[in-house]
Amino acid sequence: MRLILGESLTSLLMNYSRSSATDTIITDIWEGGSVLYGWDLSKYCIDRAPIFLNPSCPHINKLRGLGIERFELIKFNINVVGTEEGFRSKFRGIDLGHTWIQQLVSGGYIPIGGWCSFYRRLRGCIAIRRVYGYIKFVDIDRKLVKISWLECLKYDELVSTLPLHYLLTKVTTGNEEVSKLIRGCISALSYVPTYIMTLIVKGGVDQDEVIMVGKKGFQTALIVRLRPDVVYPRISGKYSLIYVITPIDIEELRPEISSRVLGELRRLNVLEDLSSIVFLRDYFEKYSLISTKNEELLNNLIGTLGNYDIKLEGRLGRWCEASLCDLIGTYLK
Numbered sequence: 001m002r003l004i005l006g007e008s009l010t011s012l013l014m015n016y017s018r019s020s021a022t023d024t025i026i027t028d029i030w031e032g033g034s035v036l037y038g039w040d041l042s043k044y045c046i047d048r049a050p051i052f053l054n055p056s057c058p059h060i061n062k063l064r065g066l067g068i069e070r071f072e073l074i075k076f077n078i079n080v081v082g083t084e085e086g087f088r089s090k091f092r093g094i095d096l097g098h099t100w101i102q103q104l105v106s107g108g109y110i111p112i113g114g115w116c117s118f119y120r121r122l123r124g125c126i127a128i129r130r131v132y133g134y135i136k137f138v139d140i141d142r143k144l145v146k147i148s149w150l151e152c153l154k155y156d157e158l159v160s161t162l163p164l165h166y167l168l169t170k171v172t173t174g175n176e177e178v179s180k181l182i183r184g185c186i187s188a189l190s191y192v193p194t195y196i197m198t199l200i201v202k203g204g205v206d207q208d209e210v211i212m213v214g215k216k217g218f219q220t221a222l223i224v225r226l227r228p229d230v231v232y233p234r235i236s237g238k239y240s241l242i243y244v245i246t247p248i249d250i251e252e253l254r255p256e257i258s259s260r261v262l263g264e265l266r267r268l269n270v271l272e273d274l275s276s277i278v279f280l281r282d283y284f285e286k287y288s289l290i291s292t293k294n295e296e297l298l299n300n301l302i303g304t305l306g307n308y309d310i311k312l313e314g315r316l317g318r319w320c321e322a323s324l325c326d327l328i329g330t331y332l333k
């Protein structure tokens with residue numbers, strides 16, 4: 001049996017041409033784990049983060065076969081509040097050029113209906129059994145995965161698209177050397193979590209805009225202001241769609257973060273007053289930006305887990321920044 005951890009974009013793309021595979025199970029903690037899942041908005045959905053496909057991606061035509069009829073090209077007016085250096089310093093030394101932030105600032109394609117509509121349609125095409133629940137442990141010696149409410153699932157091959165950092169905290173083995181390697185890898189994997197707020201507010205905008213906030217006293221780093229009717233035809237152009245991205249330490253995450261961010265939006269004149277908000281959702285993207293302090297150790301781990309019939313796939317599974325274009329090119333046959 002082939003057990004896939006994570007109902008990620010990667011696992012869906014990998015299984016697209018195998019629409020029904022009785023020897024495979026996909027398991028995840030919950031249905032909405034992928035960043036592409038989006039927020040429910042009436043009968044539709046809206047993206048949970050501003051996500052753009054590089055316009056020069058050579059694999060765009062593959063997506064047309066997956067039901068995306070039309071893309072909208074978004075180009076931003078870029079404004080910097082404070083300094084660009086101040087903005088970059090908020091991401092604790094990660095080279096932003098290798099992350100999705102570079103793509104975001106450059107703009108790109110969004111399919112009509114957002115990436116969430118695409119992801120949900122793709123998910124609906126794949127008739128592979130799903131099991132949702134909290135993973136208690138992955139026993140790599142006996143090839144067992146324990147899901148909280150279920151008996152253990154026994155696998156022949158395990159494919160993990162879950163964040164590697166998270167997976168490693170679940171792995172158990174009697175092999176002391178492998179345990180040591182796993183402990184070393186956990187401390188070598190670095191990441192920057194972000195708090196992401198999505199708002200729809202009264203009052204339209206003429207031009208899509210990115211504001212990079214590098215001013216002292218502001219926790220917010222990025223504000224993206226979009227004309228929602230361009231991508232989501234059911235939302236009127238009398239509103240704006242706003243994303244606010246704020247890097248945060250896990251220890252700092254407190255309920256007050258939302259009021260702090262709203263206060264900063266008002267100070268930046270992005271939000272007039274709270275009564276103009278008609279939709280607000282927020283969440284914490286733990287593994288928002290990822291990098292490793294020790295590439296060699298990571299490669300060693302990938303090889304070692306391979307000996308246990310475990311494959312690591314996708315951006316989070318392999319712990320290597322990968323764009324939508326990279327994933328489509330690699331996994332969509």
Ligand SMILES: Cc1cc2nc3c(=O)[nH]c(=O)nc-3n(C[C@H](O)[C@H](O)[C@H](O)COP(=O)(O)OP(=O)(O)OC[C@H]3O[C@@H](n4cnc5c(N)ncnc54)[C@H](O)[C@@H]3O)c2cc1C
Nearest residue numbers: 006007008009010033034035051052100314315316323324
């Ligand atoms: C905020 C953000 C913005 C992005 N913007 C762009 C962009 O503009 N352009 C672009 O090309 N790419 C962008 N990317 C990258 C792109 O979204 C990914 O390549 C794509 O989501 C697919 O990644 P994936 O298949 O590895 O995982 P996903 O499809 O995201 O699935 C992640 C899996 O990991 C699990 N998971 C997630 N968090 C946790 C956790 N804390 N604990 C346990 N399990 C967890 C989920 O349940 C799910 O199974 C962005 C990524 C992020 C996070």
